Amino acid sequence: MTQVIANQRPNxxxxxxxxxxxxxxxxxxxxxxxxxxxxxxxxxxxxxxxxGVKLRDHSVDDIAFYFVNYLKEPDVKQWQYxxxxxxxxxxxxxxxxxxxxxxxxxxxxxxxxANFPDKIGVYSDGGESGIxxxxxxxPVIRKESFRDEVQGFRAREVFKNHFDKLRTxxxxxxxxxxxxxxxxxxxxxxxxxxxxxxxHLLCARNVQEYLSYLAxxxxxxxxxxxxxxxxxxxxxxxxxxxxxxxxGEFEFAKKGKRLPVVLSKNETDVFFEHIDGVNLLMAGLMYxxxxxxxxxxxxxxxxxxxxxxxxLVRNGKGDKDRITVLPGKYVEPLRQHIAKVKELFEKxxxxxxxxxxxxxxxxxxxxxxxxxxxxxxxFPAADYSTDPRSxxxxxxxxxxxxxxxxxxxxxxxxxxxxxxxxxxLRHSFATHxxxxxxxxxxxxxxxxHADVSTTMIYTHVLNRPGLAVRSxxxx
Numbered sequence: 001m002t003q004v005i006a007n008q009r010p011n012x013x014x015x016x017x018x019x020x021x022x023x024x025x026x027x028x029x030x031x032x033x034x035x036x037x038x039x040x041x042x043x044x045x046x047x048x049x050x051x052g053v054k055l056r057d058h059s060v061d062d063i064a065f066y067f068v069n070y071l072k073e074p075d076v077k078q079w080q081y082x083x084x085x086x087x088x089x090x091x092x093x094x095x096x097x098x099x100x101x102x103x104x105x106x107x108x109x110x111x112x113x114a115n116f117p118d119k120i121g122v123y124s125d126g127g128e129s130g131i132x133x134x135x136x137x138x139p140v141i142r143k144e145s146f147r148d149e150v151q152g153f154r155a156r157e158v159f160k161n162h163f164d165k166l167r168t169x170x171x172x173x174x175x176x177x178x179x180x181x182x183x184x185x186x187x188x189x190x191x192x193x194x195x196x197x198x199x200h201l202l203c204a205r206n207v208q209e210y211l212s213y214l215a216x217x218x219x220x221x222x223x224x225x226x227x228x229x230x231x232x233x234x235x236x237x238x239x240x241x242x243x244x245x246x247x248g249e250f251e252f253a254k255k256g257k258r259l260p261v262v263l264s265k266n267e268t269d270v271f272f273e274h275i276d277g278v279n280l281l282m283a284g285l286m287y288x289x290x291x292x293x294x295x296x297x298x299x300x301x302x303x304x305x306x307x308x309x310x311x312l313v314r315n316g317k318g319d320k321d322r323i324t325v326l327p328g329k330y331v332e333p334l335r336q337h338i339a340k341v342k343e344l345f346e347k348x349x350x351x352x353x354x355x356x357x358x359x360x361x362x363x364x365x366x367x368x369x370x371x372x373x374x375x376x377x378x379f380p381a382a383d384y385s386t387d388p389r390s391x392x393x394x395x396x397x398x399x400x401x402x403x404x405x406x407x408x409x410x411x412x413x414x415x416x417x418x419x420x421x422x423x424x425l426r427h428s429f430a431t432h433x434x435x436x437x438x439x440x441x442x443x444x445x446x447x448x449h450a451d452v453s454t455t456m457i458y459t460h461v462l463n464r465p466g467l468a469v470r471s472x473x474x475x
Contacts, residue, residue, distance in 0.1 A: 018095075025094040030384050030393075035083070042087035055096045060104055063088060067109055078405075085109045103156070107388070155191045156184075162199060162239055163187070169238040177389065186231035199235070204245050207232050260427040260457065261418050268428055271420070275410035281333055282379060282403045283410075285311070286422055288327030290429040290447050292317065293404065293422040297397045301338060302374035306331060313448065322448040338378065345376050348395055353384060355394055370394075430458045 092101040170180045236244040303312040348354040355370035377397040411420035444455040
């Protein structure tokens, strides 16, 4: 049996109690029974890799390096990696109760591992590049490397008051939790870039250097660079309490003009032949109603109007509501799906967890509104989760990564060479409406664009900027 206590072989009673406590913690965390064994195997594997070190002595570096090493293993599946992160989170939060466990960015590590290569950085053992699978790990420090991710976590600890105030200010202004997470990430990276100096000692020149570095060295897109600037301006104004002032000249990332990827009608038909179940329903609504992926997963029961054949999109991009069409093709499948969701809702009610997230201001006015059937999500998650802000356990909507993954897979199985993702379905919705002769203002309203010039990009895809153009080669 793997050692749990360093420098001495644990007796059978200790080992049995350890695994008994861990399995009990898994049950309390609502881990499915069939997954309990796999969580235990992940812990056994981790303990073998770190044998000789007491669990209470493990640090954030130990966890982070283990994750990096795991990601580099051949043929590792995404679900296996997610399961590994979840298993270790429960171990250190519920069993070991390490001081750093509650603030460690577990959710950050739950991102698809395809997004990690540019963040991992370079690790070496005496000059040989690659990930080392033992205690000889030594990172080669470089700007914006994975090592900086670990240092960013430490920066949050050192300047905890600053980050607490940043979160408070963002929530007072009712920004989304994604904006909160993004701003926090950029501020942490900026502090790490400046070698963890006190932000009060930094000035506009440091911001200028960082933004130029992002454009010149990191080669980020113009929109990402602008996002970093907005985060730092907000931090200076609302956390440090001073205006950032004139930043001066810095190198902007070049922003090119890109046309959207659009599927032809034949390609759309082939695509939908390779997707089924709830994923077919979600993809069908994104294509048939022009929904963004987050608008789709956040749909509530009361937003579907079967009688009028329309969908009410709440809090869309720019915090705007709009009405779009409900595809008649999916009316009956959607009715059947909602009937199953209601059965799940009734079971949750009996278990005492039958409520969903409601905007805080509305929930204060109507405390029990989250338990009403009409406010439930059309596409609920398969299991419960903990709200990162309130800490309440409830059933949230399905993770958008699931439908994104299925859309990618369906496009690959359909043999489509285009880069197909969820937003391509929305692009195709707009383009096919214009091809069908609908007025561009109508399409603008259905998409929720504030300016018709945004919708005009689909006329370029059609190659009809006002008039149909016929190539002279076709005469």
